[in-house]
Amino acid sequence: MSALLEIRELVTAYGKIEALKGVSLDVEQGSITCLLGPNGAGKTTLMMTIAGILRPRSGSIRFAGKEIAGRPPHAIVAGGAALVPENRLVFPNMTVLENLHAGAYQRRDDEIEPDMEKSFRRFPRLKERSNQNAGTLSGGEQQMLVVARALMSRPKLLLMDEPSLGLAPLVVEEIFRIIVQLHQDGVSIFLVEQNAHMALKVAQHFYLMEQGKVSFSGTPGALAEDEVIRRAYLGSAKA
Amino acid sequence: MIFDLIQNTFDGLAMGASYALLAVGFTLVFGVLRRVNLSYGPAIMFGCYSATWVSLSFHSNVFSLLGITVLGSVLAGTYVERLCFAPHRQGSAIAAMVASFALWMQFEEVVTLVMPKHLYDFPPMFDGESLAFGPLSLRVEALVMLACALSICYALHRMLFRSRFGLAVRAVIDAPVAAQLAGINVPRILLLVFLLASAIGGLAGWLIVSTHTQVTPMLGMWSTLKGLLAMMIGGLGSLPGAVIGGLALGVLEAHSQWFLGPQARDLIAYLLLFVLLAWRPRWMTTQSAS
Amino acid sequence: MDDYTVGVLTNIGLISFIALSAYLLILAGEMSFGQQGFFGVGAYVAGVATAMYGIPLPVAAAMAMGAGAAAAFLVGLPTLRLRGLYFAMATLAAAEMLRIVFELIHFQREIEGDPVGPDGTQGFRGIRWVFENGVEPEGYLAMVWGLLFGVMVLFLLVERSKLGTTLRMVGEDPELARMLGVHVERFKLGVVAAAGALAALGGALYAHHNTYIEPRNFDIMLGVHSLAYALIGGLGTAFGPLLGVLVDIGVLEGSRVFQGYRMIVFGGLVAILLVFRPRGLLDEKVVHWLKARFISS
Numbered sequence: 001m002s003a004l005l006e007i008r009e010l011v012t013a014y015g016k017i018e019a020l021k022g023v024s025l026d027v028e029q030g031s032i033t034c035l036l037g038p039n040g041a042g043k044t045t046l047m048m049t050i051a052g053i054l055r056p057r058s059g060s061i062r063f064a065g066k067e068i069a070g071r072p073p074h075a076i077v078a079g080g081a082a083l084v085p086e087n088r089l090v091f092p093n094m095t096v097l098e099n100l101h102a103g104a105y106q107r108r109d110d111e112i113e114p115d116m117e118k119s120f121r122r123f124p125r126l127k128e129r130s131n132q133n134a135g136t137l138s139g140g141e142q143q144m145l146v147v148a149r150a151l152m153s154r155p156k157l158l159l160m161d162e163p164s165l166g167l168a169p170l171v172v173e174e175i176f177r178i179i180v181q182l183h184q185d186g187v188s189i190f191l192v193e194q195n196a197h198m199a200l201k202v203a204q205h206f207y208l209m210e211q212g213k214v215s216f217s218g219t220p221g222a223l224a225e226d227e228v229i230r231r232a233y234l235g236s237a238k239a
Numbered sequence: 240m241i242f243d244l245i246q247n248t249f250d251g252l253a254m255g256a257s258y259a260l261l262a263v264g265f266t267l268v269f270g271v272l273r274r275v276n277l278s279y280g281p282a283i284m285f286g287c288y289s290a291t292w293v294s295l296s297f298h299s300n301v302f303s304l305l306g307i308t309v310l311g312s313v314l315a316g317t318y319v320e321r322l323c324f325a326p327h328r329q330g331s332a333i334a335a336m337v338a339s340f341a342l343w344m345q346f347e348e349v350v351t352l353v354m355p356k357h358l359y360d361f362p363p364m365f366d367g368e369s370l371a372f373g374p375l376s377l378r379v380e381a382l383v384m385l386a387c388a389l390s391i392c393y394a395l396h397r398m399l400f401r402s403r404f405g406l407a408v409r410a411v412i413d414a415p416v417a418a419q420l421a422g423i424n425v426p427r428i429l430l431l432v433f434l435l436a437s438a439i440g441g442l443a444g445w446l447i448v449s450t451h452t453q454v455t456p457m458l459g460m461w462s463t464l465k466g467l468l469a470m471m472i473g474g475l476g477s478l479p480g481a482v483i484g485g486l487a488l489g490v491l492e493a494h495s496q497w498f499l500g501p502q503a504r505d506l507i508a509y510l511l512l513f514v515l516l517a518w519r520p521r522w523m524t525t526q527s528a529s
Numbered sequence: 530m531d532d533y534t535v536g537v538l539t540n541i542g543l544i545s546f547i548a549l550s551a552y553l554l555i556l557a558g559e560m561s562f563g564q565q566g567f568f569g570v571g572a573y574v575a576g577v578a579t580a581m582y583g584i585p586l587p588v589a590a591a592m593a594m595g596a597g598a599a600a601a602f603l604v605g606l607p608t609l610r611l612r613g614l615y616f617a618m619a620t621l622a623a624a625e626m627l628r629i630v631f632e633l634i635h636f637q638r639e640i641e642g643d644p645v646g647p648d649g650t651q652g653f654r655g656i657r658w659v660f661e662n663g664v665e666p667e668g669y670l671a672m673v674w675g676l677l678f679g680v681m682v683l684f685l686l687v688e689r690s691k692l693g694t695t696l697r698m699v700g701e702d703p704e705l706a707r708m709l710g711v712h713v714e715r716f717k718l719g720v721v722a723a724a725g726a727l728a729a730l731g732g733a734l735y736a737h738h739n740t741y742i743e744p745r746n747f748d749i750m751l752g753v754h755s756l757a758y759a760l761i762g763g764l765g766t767a768f769g770p771l772l773g774v775l776v777d778i779g780v781l782e783g784s785r786v787f788q789g790y791r792m793i794v795f796g797g798l799v800a801i802l803l804v805f806r807p808r809g810l811l812d813e814k815v816v817h818w819l820k821a822r823f824i825s826s
Contacts, residue, residue: 051420077422089417091410102410105403106422153422275614277753326804332613333560334807337760338800340753345796352789460749471618506629513622516615517607 002065004029004157004188005050005081010059010069012042012049019045021212022059027157032179032189034199036232037209043192044086046209047161050190051083052076064156078106082155086162086192088142090149092135096126099134099145103152112152119148122178140171147178151187158182160191164198176202196232208232242374247493253381255489256388257450260443261466262473262481263391264436270412270476271432274332277339278319280463281346282437283444284456286311288350290445291359291454301362301449308448309441315346316437320430328426343459351456364449380450387446391439392482399478408432440466471512535666539738541778542673544758546731547751548770549680550724552759557720558700560613562752563604563620564728566627567597569747571729572736573631573647579658579737580645581638586658590733597729598722600627605721609714624752631744652743659737673734680727684767696720761799763811772810 003026012020019042027033037043048054050061052073061069063081071079082103091099100119104112120127123144129137134145143163150158160179164172176198183189183202193199200206200220208216208231216223216231223231261280268276289311290304299307323338364383369376399405407428410418419425444462448454465488473484488508496504550564571593578589608619637646640655647653659669687693695716698706703713736742754777755770762773781791806812 053416053419072424072426073419074422074424077420082422083420085416085420089414089420091413091417093413094406094409098406098409101406102418102421102423105407105410149421269614322800322804327807331807333555333756333760334803336560337753337757338803340757341796341799341803343796344792348790348792348796352793464749467618467621471615475615502629502632506626506633509622509625509629513608513619513626516611516619516622 002062003027004064005190006060006062007046007050008060008062010046010049010061011057012045012054013057018057019212020049020056020059023209023212023214025207025214025217027188027190028205029188030183030186031204032183032191032202034191034193034203034206035209036193036196036199036206036228037215038231038233040211041209042212043209044161047083047085047159047192050076050081050159051085074106077153077155080154080156081159082150082153082157083159084146084150084161084163086165088139088146090134090137090142090145093133095133096130096137096145099149100152103149106153115152115154119151122181123148140167140174143167143171143175144178147175151182155187157188157190160189162192162194164193164195172198194232196229200228243497244494246375247497248490249375249377249381251490251493252486253378253384253489254493255469255486256381256384257443257447257485258465258469258488259388259482259485260391260439260446261462262469262485263395263478264440264443265466265470266476266478266481267395267432267436267439269470270478271408272324272328272429274324274327274335275339275467276319276324276433276436277336277463278315278323278342278346279436279440279466280461281343281459282315282319283308283312283440283462284350284454284459285315285346286313286441287361287444287448287454287458288354288359291361291448292354294362295359299362301364304362304449305442305445308445309438312437312441312444313434316434316440317430318342320433324433325426325430328429343463347456347459350459357455359454361448361452361454363452364446378450380446384446384450387442388482388485391442392478395478404428404431468508468512472508472515530667532666535670537778537782539666539670539673541774542670542677543731543735543738544755544774544778545677545771546680546734547728547755548758548762548774549684549767550728550731551752551755552764552767552770553720553724553727555756555759555764556696556700557717558703559609559717559721560617560756561620561724562617562749562756563622563624564724564755565747565749565752566604566620566624567601567725567728568732568735568751569624569627569631569742569744570600570725571597571732572742572747573634573653573732574729575733576653576656576736576742577636577646580653580656581640586662586733586737589658590730593729593733594726597732598726600729601725602718602722604725605718609717609721621749621752624747625749628744628747631747650744652741653736654741656736656740656742660740669738673738676730676734680730681767681771688767757799760809761802763806763809763815765808765811765813765816769809769811 005027008024010020010023011018023046035043045054049056052071052075055070059069060067063079066079068076068079091102100116125141126144126148129141134142137145147163163175167175172195179189179191180202191199191203203220205219207214265279268274286308290307293299293307294304319339319342323335323342327335365379369378399409407423410421410423411425411428415425469485469488470481472488474480491511492504492508495507547564547568551561554561574596575589575593578584578592579586604620604623608616611619631647632650634647635649637644637648645655695706695711699711699713699716707713758773758777759770761776762771763769777795781795
């Protein structure tokens with residue numbers, strides 16, 4: 001049985017500089033898969049390429065059996081993959097409600113309102129602020145908003161790029177609680193994280209990425225945690 | 240003397256209403272694409288000339304010519320968007336603008352090739368009726384222009400804040416990458432906004448040529464300049480600003496022309512723009528416009 | 530060489546000055562819709578100097594350059610802090626104001642019984658210093674191109690020097706330049722003044738070639754054209770703007786085939802070219818390649 005997301009030999013370049021030098025990995029249906037690695041390894045480039053914001057130079061991305069490499073972002077969302085980007089890209093001058101509606105943009109069904117209710121149950125703090133401009137929310141609230149917004153498209157696969165970045169520890173715990181909850185609700189999650197400790201606690205499988213390629217693939221526990229953390233922050237020692 | 244002032248103000252507001260519509264079109268494109276379309280006026284001119292050609296070849300009602308003008312402007316606008324703005328969406332603003340200038344040249348030449356006379360008559364909107372209020376007179380066209388400007392603004396406001404399309408437009412303006420990630424087809428939205436701006440421009444063009452009952456090749460450059468001036472005076476990128484800028488420009492011009500003559504009229508408008516730009520508050524300097 | 534060809538070639542040279550002036554500003558990261566204003570300033574100042582006060586052309590040209598630099602300086606001083614489009618609009622406003630001023634100036638002297646001088650919208654006739662001093666069209670052509678050649682040499686020298694690197698850096702990454710100690714605002718102001726002087730020199734020569742100038746000559750079309758020439762020809766080298774002018778005036782004027790369709794063809798070609806080469810024909814990559822191929826070390 002093929003994985004929900006299959007990436008093979010993906011190459012993405014900025015001009016002459018190759019940020020992804022042939023990445024291959026799988027995300028299994030119904031799993032939380034996590035991608036760790038030092039800054040500059042290419043993790044965000046990978047996420048942006050899957051989401052369609054960047055076009056790969058070569059390689060393949062198969063999602064739910066269909067080739068999506070190089071397709072435009074709105075087609076990727078239509079196919080059922082939504083990205084929660086790094087840096088909490090909210091629509092700052094639109095209200096929380098409007099941000100959520102934007103997430104549901106492609107939907108024409110009549111379950112949008114019930115889904116919004118569900119979002120507010122999951123993220124109660126957003127409900128309090130539903131008519132406030134997203135730019136005035138705190139970091140943690142904005143992170144919740146971006147996750148909620150991505151969920152409004154009812155994705156099969158949720159891509160998350162460093163959701164805990166810059167957030168207080170209590171907020172980070174809340175985010176991970178939500179990730180686990182989503183997983184229990186049947187959403188597959190592909191998570192990029194700097195916080196290796198928390199990520200390994202929730203993931204079923206993880207990859208290490210260094211300098212544009214996958215350098216390790218395994219289950220949490222396959223490597224000693226301190227070894228993983230070392231490589232996630234510093235990369236492998238070069239001889 | 241006071242009546243002169245009031246009459247000038249009326250006349251200025253009427254002219255200003257057409258400037259406001261032109262500015263609104265510019266603002267839509269600038270707000271969403273962050274680019275200035277130098278072919279905006281020329282595309283409108285193409286629409287007006289198409290209508291003129293139809294009016295010369297067939298007996299037509301001036302209001303049906305409105306449809307032709309808008310259609311012509313939208314067709315021309317599509318051509319411009321596809322060739323000048325879509326290819327440079329992620330690239331250089333200068334290239335898009337110079338390309339739009341190149342197409343401006345094309346429009347002017349096409350129009351003068353097909354209709355070589357310097358001036359053509361355009362059927363009047365109404366047969367020169369004026370409403371009189373004591374010593375003041377107000378042309379009916381002026382009221383129509385004002386009514387159009389105000390209704391378009393209202394309609395745009397409702398569209399932006401109450402419709403799904405408007406939500407997408409605001410999202411693209413607010414955070415274009417986030418809009419893409421939310422599943423909004425950004426290239427399609429950009430094209431639609433462009434076409435909407437062209438349609439509004441076509442309406443503005445029709446209002447202008449059916450009021451002045453004539454069409455000249457200078458219409459292209461003239462509309463672009465007035466629209467740009469009004470947009471910048473009112474504050475770049477804001478729709479209410481575009482309307483205020485347009486009306487203000489109209490009134491300023493009417494008064495300057497009355498007291499000081501036509502050159503002074505233009506000089507003062509440019510001077511105002513220059514002064515506003517040179518001494519304007521932070522929002523013009525910190526916001527990147529290119 | 531027949532008069533027509535001499536005329537076309539001279540024209541190419543003259544317009545190259547203003548195209549180079551727009552190019553210089555693009556290198557510094559600024560887009561100007563207003564260089565035609567300084568072109569006009571140069572034309573009027575030089576014309577007044579030679580036709581009304583008998584000042585020899587070289588001196589008049591120098592005065593024109595000074596005036597152009599001063600005018601540009603005054604325009605740039607309050608506006609350079611504006612970003613991209615706002616600066617472009619300010620230059621447009623300034624150039625239009627200058628043009629209207631030309632329309633309003635009535636300043637004439639009696640020279641040998643006839644009024645000579647700018648006469649508002651009627652223009653300024655009788656700028657005949659070149660003819661009165663026995664310079665033949667070919668001679669003038671040589672002079673224009675000689676000066677242009679000098680300017681090009683200057684450009685090429687600057688491009689290889691530290692000044693040139695600073696210029697491009699200020700244009701592409703002003704923050705970096707600032708960090709390296711460049712006073713970006715002052716530098717840009719200098720560039721604006723230099724570009725103004727360059728445009729004014731072109732204007733001075735233009736006035737003496739045509740012997741008649743009017744405010745309409747210095748309208749927005751000229752300004753946007755010069756920007757277009759710089760961009761089309763290519764931003765990689767000072768030959769770029771020259772190439773842009775050559776292509777437009779030279780090829781399309783010279784080959785009568787496109788009579789009447791010139792702008793349709795040219796406009797379409799420009800737009801299509803820019804899709805594939807947004808930085809022009811001789812963009813930085815091509816110039817690099819050419820240098821590597823022909824100036825190998």
